[in-house]
Amino acid sequence: MKQTFSVLVSAIYLTALVSMDAVSQNPFFSTYTTPFGVPPFTQIKNEHFEPAFVEGMKQQASEIAAITAQKEAPTFANTILALENSGDLLDRVGTAFFNFNNANTNESIQKIAQTLSPQLSKHRDDIQLNAELFKRVKTV
Numbered sequence: 001m002k003q004t005f006s007v008l009v010s011a012i013y014l015t016a017l018v019s020m021d022a023v024s025q026n027p028f029f030s031t032y033t034t035p036f037g038v039p040p041f042t043q044i045k046n047e048h049f050e051p052a053f054v055e056g057m058k059q060q061a062s063e064i065a066a067i068t069a070q071k072e073a074p075t076f077a078n079t080i081l082a083l084e085n086s087g088d089l090l091d092r093v094g095t096a097f098f099n100f101n102n103a104n105t106n107e108s109i110q111k112i113a114q115t116l117s118p119q120l121s122k123h124r125d126d127i128q129l130n131a132e133l134f135k136r137v138k139t140v
Helices: 002-025 046-068 076-085 088-103 107-128 131-139
Strands: none
Touching: 046 076, 046 088, 046 107, 046 131, 076 131, 088 107
């Protein structure tokens, strides 16, 4: 039993290390240092897209939840501007991905698009059909 626990802990630790390394190697999880802040296309690999999209949707969902959970009365700043500024990572990865998909597509990119399209549609629907968010926007 003790040996099994040790193996399990080691496996979890290695998974965490691999995940941390994947994040540190993914250019979407860093501030761009390119001229004019354009995506660093030479550093982006196909395997960088999916984790960045997933994290971007997760971050934006949290940002939307923060907007709708506010106790303060809706204002332009705390509702409209906050909504407009939400989803920075998702915008950055989407811009790069859809440029790749339109200008330099391949089977891998097309498979990512096919996998992520329903998730992105659901994510957008969850925002656009959010009753609490709509109520705040309508008040403003």
